[in-house]
Amino acid sequence: MNIIECRNEITKYSHLLYEKGLVVANQGNISMRYDENTIYITPTNISKGDVSPQNIVTMDINGNVKFSDLSPSSEYLMHLAIYRCLKNIRAIIHSHPPYATSYSFKHNKIDISDIPEAAEFLKEVIIIPYFPAGTKDLANNVASKLKNDDGIIILERHGTVAFSPTLKEAFFHTERLEYAVKLKG
Numbered sequence: 091m092n093i094i095e096c097r098n099e100i101t102k103y104s105h106l107l108y109e110k111g112l113v114v115a116n117q118g119n120i121s122m123r124y125d126e127n128t129i130y131i132t133p134t135n136i137s138k139g140d141v142s143p144q145n146i147v148t149m150d151i152n153g154n155v156k157f158s159d160l161s162p163s164s165e166y167l168m169h170l171a172i173y174r175c176l177k178n179i180r181a182i183i184h185s186h187p188p189y190a191t192s193y194s195f196k197h198n199k200i201d202i203s204d205i206p207e208a209a210e211f212l213k214e215v216i217i218i219p220y221f222p223a224g225t226k227d228l229a230n231n232v233a234s235k236l237k238n239d240d241g242i243i244i245l246e247r248h249g250t251v252a253f254s255p256t257l258k259e260a261f262f263h264t265e266r267l268e269y270a271v272k273l274k275g
């Protein structure tokens with residue numbers, strides 16, 4: 091995938107997240123690892139419905155912004171921490187799916203093993219205890235608790251983070267978990 095395709099891919103899935111109600115207002119963020127030291131990430135304070143290939147921010151793995159006047163998503167520390175931890179991951183989606191997020195207000199564990207389709211693709215889903223959005227504490231806690239090298243986690247009272255070698259799979263993880271939690275009622 092070249093740079094243009096990468097930016098188009100992030101744009102496509104940003105719009106899908108917004109259209110499917112997995113984020114509202116300016117919530118959520120998406121990134122892709124282009125090469126070892128180049129990350130593309132959605133900008134802060136822009137609705138995912140308004141993301142375009144031109145307003146996606148380029149940064150290095152240490153968080154330095156390159157060639158952009160816009161600031162990266164406020165959750166960039168969490169994205170970078172996951173990329174540093176999981177070398178095979180190239181795509182991350184952080185969203186606020188209503189059912190999965192709502193579930194974490196009342197529970198600190200989730201078992202989806204009784205939903206065959208979800209269990210097959212998502213393996214074990216963990217719920218990370220609450221830390222304020224955008225903080226180093228949240229980033230460090232997410233990175234230290236990751237068990238699978240491809241999957242999705244729930245952030246207590248906040249949302250989900252899906253990570254995978256492709257953006258398509260990260261999006262599917264998000265949809266699959268949301269659907270599974272909806273079924274569980």
Ligand SMILES: [Zn+2]
Nearest residue numbers: 118223248249
């Ligand atoms: Zn969030």
